[in-house]
Each structure stands twice: as C-alpha cells, then as structure tokens.
Amino acid sequence: MKFLLTSSGIRNPSISDALVELLGKPISECDALFVPTAIYPFPGGAGQAWKAISGNARSPLCELGWKSLGVLELTALPTIREESWVPAVQEADALLVWGGDVLYLTHWMRQSGLADLLPSLTSVYVGVSAGSIAVTPYNCDAEFDLDFVPPGSDMGQGAERALGLVDFTLYPHLGHPDMEDTSLENIGKWASGIPVPTYAIDDDTAIKVVDGAVEVISEGDWKLFGA
Numbered sequence: 001m002k003f004l005l006t007s008s009g010i011r012n013p014s015i016s017d018a019l020v021e022l023l024g025k026p027i028s029e030c031d032a033l034f035v036p037t038a039i040y041p042f043p044g045g046a047g048q049a050w051k052a053i054s055g056n057a058r059s060p061l062c063e064l065g066w067k068s069l070g071v072l073e074l075t076a077l078p079t080i081r082e083e084s085w086v087p088a089v090q091e092a093d094a095l096l097v098w099g100g101d102v103l104y105l106t107h108w109m110r111q112s113g114l115a116d117l118l119p120s121l122t123s124v125y126v127g128v129s130a131g132s133i134a135v136t137p138y139n140c141d142a143e144f145d146l147d148f149v150p151p152g153s154d155m156g157q158g159a160e161r162a163l164g165l166v167d168f169t170l171y172p173h174l175g176h177p178d179m180e181d182t183s184l185e186n187i188g189k190w191a192s193g194i195p196v197p198t199y200a201i202d203d204d205t206a207i208k209v210v211d212g213a214v215e216v217i218s219e220g221d222w223k224l225f226g227a
Helices: 013-023 045-053 074-079 086-091 102-112 114-120 142-148 184-191
Strands: 002-006 031-035 068-071 094-097 124-128 169-171 198-201 205-210 213-218 222-225
Touching: 002 013, 013 124, 013 205, 013 213, 031 086, 074 102, 086 114, 102 114, 169 184, 184 198, 184 222, 198 205, 198 213, 213 222
Parallel strands: 002 124, 031 068, 031 094, 094 124, 169 198
Antiparallel strands: 002 205, 198 222, 205 213
C-alpha cells in the first residue's frame, strides 16, 4: 500500500501533485472510500463527519473531484458479511481516512478487520491527522484520547500504540495556534521517548511513503526527530 499522510488534507498544490502521482491517474478517474469513524467520539462528531463528506470541512479531501466517493463506516463492518465490503475496499483507488480520535480509530480498524486488510491493498491510503497517526507505531494523542474512552471499556489498554504500518511516527499540526501541545519544544520532548523517528509536520506538509521509502512533501514547516 502507498501512503500520503497529511496533517490537514490536500492543502496545497505540492500535496495535490503528490496524490496524483501516487494514484497514477487524475483524481477525476479514481474511486475513493471515505472513513469518518475517528471523529465520532468528539462532541458534534456526527455533524463534523457530514461537513467532511460534503466538502465543507477545513481540510480538503472529499471535495477533490473523485470519480466516485463512498463512505466506509468501520463500526458497521463487524455486523455485515465481508463480501459486502471487502471487494469495494480492494477495488478502490484511494482510502481517505479522516481525523479525530486515534485510539477509537485504531480500535475499530482492528475490530472491523480493515487493519489486517491494509497491507495487501494496492490503493493509496490518504490520512488526515488521526487518520495519519493511526498507521504509525505510536499514538502521540494517547493522553488526549483517553478522555473519550467510555466508562467500563477496555479500549484504553495500549492507548500509546497504533498500527505500525510504517516505521516512523507522526506529530501533526506543528505550530497550530489553537493547539498548545504542537509547539516544537513539546513535540521534541515527546519524540525523545519514542524509539523510532518522529516527523513533526504542519498543515501544509505531508509524508509520502512508497515501498518503505519516505519523502516529505511541504510548502510549510516540518522537523525530523531521532533520524
């Protein structure tokens, strides 16, 4: 699988060009599936999911002009036959994974069976924020995500670990004015305790991964810790 891991979607021409290169054809000729699952734990999550699907969110993704766009709701998948959804995932040109709660997203990726399916896919995985963090080995939002774990749930066990489909971790929204934890100093402190390289990226930066080769696509700011 090929990855385009963004902080805030397809925000500039450089990231857009990288997406088209990964797809191997224009976006208008590609079928995509959108995964909104990560946003639901947050207050107003259902409305935010609709904003993203309808192309009215701050992070451009669904509104890029896809040939077709479907919604893949991970919480529904364990209750339906695999033949009802697995072929659609296998045939999609792109899997668009929205932001939100990393812990909730990785939980349902595993529960649904999507996590096991991802390594075999030839499509492009496009992540936004939590959707990008989820495929790395470590969850930089673990402490924050634990605030949304339902009472009595064991979902919080292993909250610091994500899927580990790439060999680096990611800290998005570098320098965001509304997110105190995204200062370079704070990210550096977190990264110092992580045994793999950490990319701190702002909203105008993305990480492209093809066959394990990593390339930074940026019109903004980024820093690599623990290279």
